[in-house]
Amino acid sequence: MEMRAFFNMDSQSNFLISNVEVDPSRSPFIQDRLKVYYESNSISDMKQLVQELKLNDTTYKVICLNKMDIDQTKKIHHPERRQIEREIGLVIDGEPDLDHPDVVFGLIHINGRWYFGKHTISESxxxxxxxxxxxxxxxxxxxxxxxxxxxxxxxxxxxxxxxxxxxxxxxxxxxxxxxxxxxxxxxxxxxxxxxxxxxxxxxxxxxxxxxxxxxxxxxxxxxxxxxxxxxxxxxxxxxxxxxxxxxxxxxxxxxxxxxxxxxxxxxxxxxxxxxxxxxxxxxxxxxxxxxx
CATH class of the missing domain: 3.40.50.150 (Vaccinia Virus protein VP39)
Structure with a gap:
């Protein structure tokens, strides 16, 4: 019911794609939000897209969000997630900082499609x-x-x-x-x-x-x-x-x-x-x- 109030729709899956931007900390049921900048069919295509990012003095890190099954997409195990994060992180024009980054980027694979953008985790x-x-x-x-x-x-x-x-x-x-x-x-x-x-x-x-x-x-x-x-x-x-x-x-x-x-x-x-x-x-x- 809260989902319908926010997004005028609901989902039977454990994710939802919407153009409505909601602070995830507002809801006791939302875990993360990914504000999508790019989407692609493969990691190689995504690497080409993220090269467009110009962060100047902004530090960053990249995390892969496939820690669990998402709809029909099985979770990606830890070593593979770390490899994906390195591949994407190395092509971004900026200064990486794994401990205290200015911005955290998220990458997620859902039903054959990759999505990349700014990641926000909910605070309870x-x-x-x-x-x-x-x-x-x-x-x-x-x-x-x-x-x-x-x-x-x-x-x-x-x-x-x-x-x-x-x-x-x-x-x-x-x-x-x-x-x-x-x-x-x-x-x-x-x-x-x-x-x-x-x-x-x-x-x-x-x-x-x-x-x-x-x-x-x-x-x-x-x-x-x-x-x-x-x-x-x-x-x-x-x-x-x-x-x-x-x-x-x-x-x-x-x-x-x-x-x-x-x-x-x-x-x-x-x-x-x-x-x-x-x-x-x-x-x-x-x-x-x-x-x-």
Whole structure:
């Protein structure tokens, strides 16, 4: 679902080719990105192409990314990968630096075709947010919260978001760390205080206000709502519908996380579900719904 939000398509394989450029560190599921400069049918043809690179004073290294099977292409074993890296690296007009290069180039073979370009490896930023000063056992995992933020706001420019039932701020933290313009809100004073402390703990700047969603007066491009639940926050179907109805009022698009099937309530509030998935944690399941 996150892949579809980013790229307007998905892949059943372990790679995807797209013209959409996404920072791989945004996603908890993307491992690497190769910004393709050249492609060819053979290493000898690729050597001719990379000679066009003029790096001047920029240092570089080349790595072959075929460390595992990629779609139908079997992995290339370590000695052969090193040989390929040397062959390509030696024809580049620049200064190689295997330890601290200014730029890392990647080379990958997929289904009979070679691709060469700038390589970026993903940093698992969401892992840094696992341990917060304040936490709830029922809160979304940081990994799911990051994916949900990306589903809601795949492209950040000019988009304003709100999490009006933000709890301790798990979604807000992930969104803020990716440069998403988002505010949080909750009806419980102590929860708001905890969310603010969590946001500050990670050096982020964000706003969390106190009050129900019914008192939100501004209009947003998207709202992210993890419908409240647990022994201490049990809400009725009527209360669920009121939150959904208020979400319809304050946002053009809404991503809803729910442990119950609420399709009828969404239809009643004049929402259409444009995409959906299930997030599982052992036997516990959450539905993630993109509504417009």
């Amino acid at each position: 930023i969401w892992r840094h947010h696992l341990h917060k000063p304040n936490s709830y056992s029922t809160a979304l995992s940081t990994r799911v919260a990051r994916a949900v933020s990306n589903i809601a706001v795949p492209h950040t420019e000019g988009i304003r978001a709100i999490d009006p039932c933000c709890g301790i701020g798990t979604v807000v933290i992930e969104a803020l760390s990716m440069g998403i313009d988002i505010v949080g809100r909750d009806i419980k004073p102590l929860v708001c205080k905890g969310a603010r402390e969590n946001i500050a703990y990670f050096g982020l700047n964000g706003t969390v206000t106190l009050g129900p969603i019914s008192e939100v007066t501004e209009y947003y491009d998207v709202a992210i709502i993890d419908l409240p639940y647990n022994l201490y926050t049990h809400i009725s179907r009527e209360e669920q519908f009121d939150i959904i109805k208020q979400a319809r009022r304050i946002a053009k698009q809404v991503v809803i996380i729910t442990i119950e099937t609420i399709d009828d309530l969404l239809e009643k509030a004049d929402f259409k579900i444009s995409d959906r998935c299930i997030a599982k944690k052992q036997l516990f399941k959450r539905q993630i719904l993109l509504c417009e």
